[in-house]
Amino acid sequence: MPKQVSLELPLGQILDGDCVEAMRSIPSGSIDLVFADPPYNLQLGGDLNRPDGSHVDAVTDHWDQFDSFKIYDDFTRDWLTEAKRILKPDGALWVIGSYHNIYRVGAILQDLGFWILNDIVWRKSNPMPNFRGTRFTNAHETLLWCSQGEKAKYHFNYRAMKTLNDELQMRSDWVLPICNGAERLKEGGTKVHPTQKPESLLYRVLLSTTEKGDVVLDPFFGTGTTGAVAKRLGREWIGCEREGVYRNAALKRIEKELPLDESALTTMQAGRSAPKVAFGALVEGGFIKPGTQVFDKKRRWMATVRADGSLAYEKQTGSIHGLGKELQGAPSCNGWTFWHYEVEGEAKPIDAARQLYLLAVED
Amino acid sequence: MPKQVSLELPLGQILDGDCVEAMRSIPSGSIDLVFADPPYNLQLGGDLNRPDGSHVDAVTDHWDQFDSFKIYDDFTRDWLTEAKRILKPDGALWVIGSYHNIYRVGAILQDLGFWILNDIVWRKSNPMPNFRGTRFTNAHETLLWCSQGEKAKYHFNYRAMKTLNDELQMRSDWVLPICNGAERLKEGGTKVHPTQKPESLLYRVLLSTTEKGDVVLDPFFGTGTTGAVAKRLGREWIGCEREGVYRNAALKRIEKELPLDESALTTMQAGRSAPKVAFGALVEGGFIKPGTQVFDKKRRWMATVRADGSLAYEKQTGSIHGLGKELQGAPSCNGWTFWHYEVEGEAKPIDAARQLYLLAVED
DNA sequence: ATGTATTGTGAATCCGGTC
DNA sequence: CGACCGGATTCACAATACA
Numbered sequence: 001m002p003k004q005v006s007l008e009l010p011l012g013q014i015l016d017g018d019c020v021e022a023m024r025s026i027p028s029g030s031i032d033l034v035f036a037d038p039p040y041n042l043q044l045g046g047d048l049n050r051p052d053g054s055h056v057d058a059v060t061d062h063w064d065q066f067d068s069f070k071i072y073d074d075f076t077r078d079w080l081t082e083a084k085r086i087l088k089p090d091g092a093l094w095v096i097g098s099y100h101n102i103y104r105v106g107a108i109l110q111d112l113g114f115w116i117l118n119d120i121v122w123r124k125s126n127p128m129p130n131f132r133g134t135r136f137t138n139a140h141e142t143l144l145w146c147s148q149g150e151k152a153k154y155h156f157n158y159r160a161m162k163t164l165n166d167e168l169q170m171r172s173d174w175v176l177p178i179c180n181g182a183e184r185l186k187e188g189g190t191k192v193h194p195t196q197k198p199e200s201l202l203y204r205v206l207l208s209t210t211e212k213g214d215v216v217l218d219p220f221f222g223t224g225t226t227g228a229v230a231k232r233l234g235r236e237w238i239g240c241e242r243e244g245v246y247r248n249a250a251l252k253r254i255e256k257e258l259p260l261d262e263s264a265l266t267t268m269q270a271g272r273s274a275p276k277v278a279f280g281a282l283v284e285g286g287f288i289k290p291g292t293q294v295f296d297k298k299r300r301w302m303a304t305v306r307a308d309g310s311l312a313y314e315k316q317t318g319s320i321h322g323l324g325k326e327l328q329g330a331p332s333c334n335g336w337t338f339w340h341y342e343v344e345g346e347a348k349p350i351d352a353a354r355q356l357y358l359l360a361v362e363d
Numbered sequence: 364m365p366k367q368v369s370l371e372l373p374l375g376q377i378l379d380g381d382c383v384e385a386m387r388s389i390p391s392g393s394i395d396l397v398f399a400d401p402p403y404n405l406q407l408g409g410d411l412n413r414p415d416g417s418h419v420d421a422v423t424d425h426w427d428q429f430d431s432f433k434i435y436d437d438f439t440r441d442w443l444t445e446a447k448r449i450l451k452p453d454g455a456l457w458v459i460g461s462y463h464n465i466y467r468v469g470a471i472l473q474d475l476g477f478w479i480l481n482d483i484v485w486r487k488s489n490p491m492p493n494f495r496g497t498r499f500t501n502a503h504e505t506l507l508w509c510s511q512g513e514k515a516k517y518h519f520n521y522r523a524m525k526t527l528n529d530e531l532q533m534r535s536d537w538v539l540p541i542c543n544g545a546e547r548l549k550e551g552g553t554k555v556h557p558t559q560k561p562e563s564l565l566y567r568v569l570l571s572t573t574e575k576g577d578v579v580l581d582p583f584f585g586t587g588t589t590g591a592v593a594k595r596l597g598r599e600w601i602g603c604e605r606e607g608v609y610r611n612a613a614l615k616r617i618e619k620e621l622p623l624d625e626s627a628l629t630t631m632q633a634g635r636s637a638p639k640v641a642f643g644a645l646v647e648g649g650f651i652k653p654g655t656q657v658f659d660k661k662r663r664w665m666a667t668v669r670a671d672g673s674l675a676y677e678k679q680t681g682s683i684h685g686l687g688k689e690l691q692g693a694p695s696c697n698g699w700t701f702w703h704y705e706v707e708g709e710a711k712p713i714d715a716a717r718q719l720y721l722l723a724v725e726d
Numbered sequence: 727a728t729g730t731a732t733t734g735t736g737a738a739t740c741c742g743g744t745c
Numbered sequence: 746c747g748a749c750c751g752g753a754t755t756c757a758c759a760a761t762a763c764a
Binding site: 039040041042043044045046048050054056057058059064097098099100124126127128129130131132133134135138141178179180184191194195 | 735736739
């Protein structure tokens with residue numbers, strides 16, 4: 001069923017000017033997700049040099065300058081209030097920040113009624129060191145994921161995250177590299193934006209908490225990482241950005257971005273919206289051969305796959321779920337994750353075979 | 364020089380009662396470190412309790428989320444204010460919390476003038492999974508490390524942390540297991556305290572930001588992890604705890620704890636307390652002879668060591684650092700690694716001579 | 727071409743004592 | 746308060762240069 005999207009929304013556009021003003025033009029309850037990367041209010045001292053004497057190119061842009069906590073708080077309350085208004089009742093908010101600002105942002109969004117679902121730690125695999133040896137290496141940033149309120153509904157693609165994380169629940173700490181290399185936008189050798197976020201971060205945010213066709217708004221659009229990843233993942237996007245240089249760079253960048261095709265998107269959500277698969281279909285299709293030995297993680301029980309998709313353990317037989325439940329004496333059992341089989345010398349849950357099956361069936 | 368410790372301080376004692384009241388008995392500016400693990404029992408649905416444990420009558424009072432935040436904020440401001448008062452000007456505060464309370468705590472301590480030095484992520488290696496599959500696995504908690512203010516001094520054992528981390532700077536994300544096994548205090552098979560922190564966490568906190576003999580106060584002492592680790596590391600401790608059960612368990616536990624001996628403690632700080640060495644002392648001691656030719660790695664400049672420990676290059680003279688800085692036109696220069704000299708036909712940084720000097724001085 | 731050494735750089739609240 | 750100066754201080758990658 002196609003999503004019903006208001007025709008009034010400026011989809012695929014970057015609104016010029018202050019983000020609070022820009023958001024005022026958006027109808028209430030019309031946005032599925034707001035992702036915001038507001039200024040961090042760094043308040044740096046003098047220059048900083050590396051031990052080898054080279055100079056550190058710091059964030060000294062005027063947009064990161066605030067005179068006091070009060071001014072920063074007022075600014076934060078303003079844009080969060082508009083964000084809350086334009087979000088659908090089951091919409092969600094993401095904010096990223098560092099210790100300089102995230103505690104203020106977090107407290108204010110709680111005051112406004114947002115409900116924190118998780119705080120996520122982006123653990124940088126390659127952070128800038130602490131050159132002077134005066135503190136711990138500042139090696140992470142924090143993201144807050146919030147619903148509209150304590151009782152509000154929200155969307156979480158549990159299966160997609162679990163698949164992405166090699167069949168383990170996705171944790172609240174994400175290890176991702178910072179944005180550099182070919183991905184980092186440069187103009188004449190210098191970076192276009194001082195704090196461009198990695199696409200992998202947005203990829204995970206959008207894949208976990210939006211559906212295909214959802215509308216994502218980014219009030220601090222910068223060079224458009226949110227827009228680029230949204231387009232790739234088949235989500236609609238709206239940006240707000242005051243700086244013309246950033247707007248132009250973002251439009252050029254998103255123009256070049258190609259959406260993933262339908263099948264890839266469907267695959268990523270496999271398990272969640274995919275039809276139920278009978279274990280027997282895998283056997284039938286040759287993905288698991290009859291006679292295969294399957295076992296639980298601790299190898300307490302080793303059962304045999306039979307041609308009809310049932311399992312046999314000594315005198316007992318049953319479905320993958322039923323036999324797992326019986327053997328453990330448990331009230332229930334997810335056979336897909338309980339039973340494992342050997343693939344190239346490695347024990348994998350039979351759910352891995354289901355993923356292969358789904359991939360093949362898509363075509 | 365031995366630390367001057369006020370004789371009035373209740374060292375090695377657990378103060379009974381409310382922590383704000385208890386802290387009032389502590390003189391101002393007398394504590395080196397406050398470590399706090401405050402409660403965050405914003406009851407989510409069902410009964411509502413104040414942080415002090417008293418029950419909120421939902422019939423007579425109209426309670427909503429705003430009210431419960433307000434109560435928690437007031438409570439937080441109260442104990443943080445007392446903590447700030449009793450801390451020395453160069454003292455430090457640590458607070459641990461989860462997303463339920465840490466954003467409120469962080470904003471309030473900033474409002475009170477505390478200066479955040481780092482936020483630390485305790486990444487749990489074995490967190491409780493999210494059983495319902497509705498969110499990301501909540502796999503971390505957050506610690507805030509703060510000085511008394513923006514310009515305030517503080518203590519950081521950089522070398523000890525680097526040693527602990529296999530000669531790499533310690534990062535702001537710490538991977539540590541949760542507290543269970545033999546370390547977890549139990550009474551008749553059930554855990555004594557619901558949120559006992561692992562000793563490894565306190566070990567790192569105390570080792571990084573206190574010196575031997577420092578006084579550590581924990582306003583929410585619980586079963587005394589802070590006290591146990593403080594005793595082990597040769598730090599003094601004071602606790603506050605309302606619950607008699609916890610107080611008794613903590614006293615029994617700390618009683619059994621054995622302090623590390625002097626040599627172990629000293630070793631762990633090796634390198635940190637090493638005295639600064641003037642280049643002149645090496646010349647004076649004969650480790651570098653006056654007239655020695657020193658040069659940079661690429662042999663662009665060759666300077667001469669003079670009898671007073673200064674260097675001469677053509678018409679220019681200066682310290683090892685200053686001359687290196689001038690010649691390169693760099694903002695700063697570490698002369699120890701910039702300048703080299705010939706030892707047995709091999710170019711070595713003059714820092715090698717410093718090492719020899721230090722070895723000789725040790726004895 | 728392929729491998730090795732060197733150089734560059736990233737949201738950073740980044741020195742301390744003396745005069 | 747500022748100026749001055751001695752001394753201490755970096756990790757993971759990517760890009761470039763060179764063998």
